[in-house]
Amino acid sequence: MERPWSRVPAEAGRALRPYLVGATDEIITAVRAQVPDYQRPLQGNFGTRITRGVTYALNQFVGLLGSDTDLPDTRIYAELGRVEHQEGRTLAALQSAYQIGTRTAWRAIGESPVAESLPAGVIFELAEALFSYVEQLSAASVAGWAEEEAVRAGSLRARRHALVDALAAQSDPAEIEKLATAAGWIVPARLAALVVEDAVEVASRIPGSVAADGPPAGIAFVPAVRDDVEAVVRAAVRDRPAVLGPVVGVGEAQRTAARARAAWSAHAAGHISQEGDPLLLADARLVELLLAATPDLASDLRERVVGPLREMPSGAAARAIETLRAWLDEHGDVTATAAALHVHPQTVRYRLAGLREVYGDALDHPTGRLELLLGLRTPRPS
Known part of the structure; x- marks a missing residue:
């Protein structure tokens, strides 16, 4: 790990400590004024977290000056990233806060009487140390935010997979509603099953759909709120081979899923010819499906x-x-x-x-x- 702070004399850190630590309030004020997501009263957990984070960062930085050690502890900043995700804020807001805090801290250094007595070479090394230090703190927060995103995405993916399985198995309507609420899915009155590889990716291009991947192909349930379901699905699958089941009421989701899966299996076995069309409409090939079933x-x-x-x-x-x-x-x-x-x-x-x-x-x-x-x-x- 890069340690540019090792090239700054330790006595410079001791001399700068009161000016840097004294800039805590100024940094917090600048961040709250310039980042809309942080324009909140300094109360409760929010106030404690931001004050603690800035104070700890400044004290740790001046303590590192002149030492040849790695950054000792970034857990507080990884946790900060996780909390930011939990509270619905983006990485952009957090990174803006780091940038504003760095500029404010550097200005405090430049305006201190200590800066006037430091050689130009030390000033240069001090700037490199500060910016590298904050980059590493920011990276820890980004990693924490990403970890929380992965956990959240994995949990959501699991809930949606359970919902898709329930729809395909014709579960109790109350159970479907419960799973749909947990997965953040609005249950449509009518839908159609779509069997396709990379179903989750394809479904991301169809508003209101829910999907799960799985061998030999994934399945998505597509809302039929308009008459152009086929056109919407064609635009989403692009050149991928896919099978679209019949449009049914949500209470018959199992029927459209079974029809689409049967057509997919028959097509994969060579029992249904596509003739160059990537999207196969299961209900248009009932004779082939009947023959393939026996x-x-x-x-x-x-x-x-x-x-x-x-x-x-x-x-x-x-x-x-x-x-x-x-x-x-x-x-x-x-x-x-x-x-x-x-x-x-x-x-x-x-x-x-x-x-x-x-x-x-x-x-x-x-x-x-x-x-x-x-x-x-x-x-x-x-």
Whole structure:
């Protein structure tokens, strides 16, 4: 640790002590006049704390002059930083107080008769010692403030995590209200669950949301106070893959969370194609979710649809699947199917004749068509 006070003669400290310690009231007055957060009566704990802090700092400084020792004790200043945080004041106010106090103390030194008798070199070393000393006190206060911030943030993070867990688990409404109050969250009438990595960071860009991170992804509950929830969420997630559950009343928070989590799992397993869109709307992909929820049945259904085509040459099988999918999507309209495939309608009819040999009456039966459509939408097993 730097010890610039060791280069100042000890006798200079002894001579300056009455002038520096005597500047205590002047320093406190200057700080209270120039820093709005300290414009308070010197009463109670506030008065005791600021008077003690300034007096201790000045006495410790003059005692260090001429010694080659480290700063002996900064606990009082770390505690000062913690108290400032607890009372809702910012680091800016505290650092301003240190700067004003340093300038006032230096002015007291310069105006003392002792300064006139000190060599210029000693004056220079004295200035460096004072400013370095106050920097170290300020650093201790900043560390104390930061420690309190970390404790407060950790506690708040834990309370919000408990709230998110309760919402996702469909806890009792009274319990939700209790946890929300502890977490400083206003419970909205309607909300939607958002599953995304770094959910806490994403939620910080969505006013009124609450979130918790966790593997494989975090979850946020987003208030639906307006109709543009999707737009708000898109702006917040940016390019991150994310899933948005349905908008529900707060009493159904578990439903939107379960839907969003199921869609996230299905998407991660490759059962839902995003086609370049980072935000997946869970309620727009209910068929895929239904299939993903019963993987064995979905696999059997896919095998029933695709299996018979494996006996064809690979190119013919691919064309058959493409034609069948397009024909089903176009509700059996041959002309529309041909346009979608960029082929002649007669080509579609020819291919359909081959498909009828494979699937028989299923092409003309509503249930058969539905099974074919679902089978084609079921992804290949990974």
